[in-house]
Amino acid sequence: MYASREKMMTIMKYISSFTPSGSGIVFDYVISPLSQNFLRRLIFRLLSNKVRSFGELWQTFFDPNSLITDLKAIGFKRAEDIAPKEINARFYNDRADKLMVGNFGHLMKVQL
Numbered sequence: 001m002y003a004s005r006e007k008m009m010t011i012m013k014y015i016s017s018f019t020p021s022g023s024g025i026v027f028d029y030v031i032s033p034l035s036q037n038f039l040r041r042l043i044f045r046l047l048s049n050k051v052r053s054f055g056e057l058w059q060t061f062f063d064p065n066s067l068i069t070d071l072k073a074i075g076f077k078r079a080e081d082i083a084p085k086e087i088n089a090r091f092y093n094d095r096a097d098k099l100m101v102g103n104f105g106h107l108m109k110v111q112l
Contacts, residue, residue, distance in 0.1 A: 001030045001058045008060060009070060016075035016112060024111040030104045032061040040103055064106060071110050082107040 003011070015025065033044040048058055064081040071079045082090075087107060088100045
C-alpha cells in the first residue's frame with residue numbers, strides 16, 4: 001500500500017525469478033475505497049488522514065481478482081486472496097478484546 005503498483009509488481013517479479021519452486025509468500029494489501037459504501041469510504045478517509053500524519057501515504061490499492069491474474073502472469077502458480085471475513089474467522093475468532101480486521105485489509109497467499 002506504500003509502494004506504487006509498478007514497484008510492487010517489479011518486486012514480486014524479482015522474487016518469483018529466484019525463489020525455489022514450491023515456496024510461498026503472504027502479504028497484506030488494501031482494496032480500493034471506491035469499492036465500498038459511503039460510510040466505509042468516510043472511515044477510510046479518516047484512517048488515511050491519521051496514517052498520513054505519521055508520514056505514510058497509502059498510494060496503491062488492488063482488486064483481488066486482478067491481483068491474482070497479475071501474480072500468475074509473472075510466474076506464481078497459485079494465488080489465494082483471503083478477505084477480511086475469513087481473516088477474522090481464522091485468526092481473530094473468539095477474542096476477548098474483539099480485535100478484528102476491518103473491511104479494507106486483505107491477505108494474498110502466493111506459491112511458486
